[in-house]
Amino acid sequence: MYRYNTLDQTLVNERVAQFREQTARFLNGELSEDQFRPLRLMNGLYIQTHAPMLRVAGPYGLFSSRQLRKLAHIARTYDKNYCHFTTRQNIQFNWPKLEQVPDILAELAEVEMHAMQTSGNCMRNTTTDALAGVAVDEIEDPRPYCEIIRQWTILHPEFAYLPRKFKIAVSGTEQDRAATQLHDIGLHLVKNESGEIGFRVLVGGGLGRTPIIGQVIREFLPKQELLAYLEAIVRIYNLYGRRDNKYKARIKILVKEIGLAAFKEKVEQEWQLSREPLLLSDERIAEIKRYFAPPAYEASAADDQTLVAKLAENQAFATWYQHNTVAHQKAGYRAVFVSLKHPTAPPGDITDRQLDVLADLTDQYSFGEIRSNHRQNLMLADVRQSDLFALWQALRHIELATPNIGTVSDIICCPGLDFCSLANAGSIGVVRELNEALDDLDYQYDLGDIKINISGCMNGCAHQSVGHIGILGVDKKGEEWYQITLGGSSENQAAIGQRLGPAVSRDQITDTILDILDVYLNIREPDEPFLATVNRAGLEPFKEKIYATC
């Protein structure tokens, strides 16, 4: 993974000093709340319902075991012994004290971490596929480009006060696992007709109040032009994005209002005029690629005979293997999901104790590196198949081996009303109730691939509008109600879910979801996944069941 050089470390250290000074000026009244707000947000600090919330950057979801131990230490020392992985591969602490945040940032800097630009109207953490570098359908490893983008975005002097937040995602595979069509800019590594690898560039996607799927602005961009093109897009957005209404300020609204063709014309003109100083040399790309060279895989890993035997003799292990491990580029290796969706824990949450043990397992079994993904799970990407059984046992011991990846209980969930000051309704409680109702794993496996996403408000942090089943918390006269959508997807055939009908009340939501699952089981064709059934049959069969009047 990328390691800081003197420049990176100096910059992060100076940022900590800057925030310490800003916090002091705020606390002694020299900075007003309005002045301090954007400054603290650009250091990941929100003021929430109960306490500040600090969002720490997980650069394209990649962490070392040393960093995990530091997160555990911070959770123990400054928070209530846990933290939370987000849909954008970042980490949130829910209970830090404002005065202590500079100290937390200093602790993070010791392990090459920071909280820069994890919030605010600026360029955010760049995200990618957790399988980057090991996916069998990979065109090229996206991580070196993510790092190049990371460095370009950090403290970019021109683009720190954009109309609204700005998110970039990169996918290096045929199968889009980074929701790139739902980002302000989505980048797909592609190969053109002459065999050169570059980027297909999408623009204007986004979730939130007005979910929109991104459009292709350029079919092929040579990789040397990456930063030049990104800079042109962001400059045009900075100048022409709406600043009169924060709900219409994302780039998706600009692209929609002036049209893709007019937007593209402005961008391409800007690009031609400003591209030269921003061109990436092949040497520069190669230099960053070296940080992501494959680890020292053992050729003998492929000779293993023990896995087959273990799978045959232990059904629970075989089930976990089937659901929580993924094929790897290298024979004899698997990528392993660490499920953060234990039925009794809020989705994405992990304790200090789990983090510490996981750090040891990361060192022991996966070259000291671990990833987070946009479905709020973790991944050990380079595990020898002969180690899988021992790893499974160890993960099970710390409740991180729930065999539910890709099932109906692998739910994306925001913190909701329990923590978030924006929320209209609870989300964690709904997930807990759903988990209780869905406790039969065989029933879950029969249901197959169903992605439920639940957000406590229309800001949509849990991407409900692209959930196969989306649940959106709304406030009706002080009561929590839930709006349901069906048919959303953040994968290759990205789609915004359609509204099923009127919102349902808190005490009906679980039964309503169970009814939806029942209808699916009744009407599906052989081997037809949930999303395909919804697309084929439409909403009517579901509406009839849910809103039938007796």
Place this chain on the structure above:
Amino acid sequence: MPLVKDQTLTEDCYRHLTDSDALPETGGFSVSLQRWLDEREHLLTHAGPLGVRLKAEHEVSVFAEDLPKLALIVLELDKFTDGRSFTQAWYLRRRYGFNGEIRAVGDYLPDQVFYLKRTGVNAFAFDNAAQAPLILAKLNEFSVHYQTSAA
């Protein structure tokens, strides 16, 4: 009004005219972009240094060809969260090669002067003289950066 220019505390030697003020006989002054566009030929007869004041919504391109005749561009920041002025400064320095004074006035924070400096602003006007040490310090808040700079 105190002014930090090229990292030094100094005084403003320009007059900043409204659109109805009479033109002074001598000395430097600035006018709004609109007045510049309306009275360009007449203003160019003035012997002293000339400046133009831009709001965040103005396009630099509409008067870019006049830049060689100007000594000062004032970026009027009405709201510190409006980042368009940063791009205006970048255009002035990088796109159009303006090498006169680019000055920030209005609603900006000392915490933004490092970024403004990097996009090409080299002078900072402010109301409260007591803020000078903070602004001077914050101009050099970071010793390193990633992107190429317009400064």
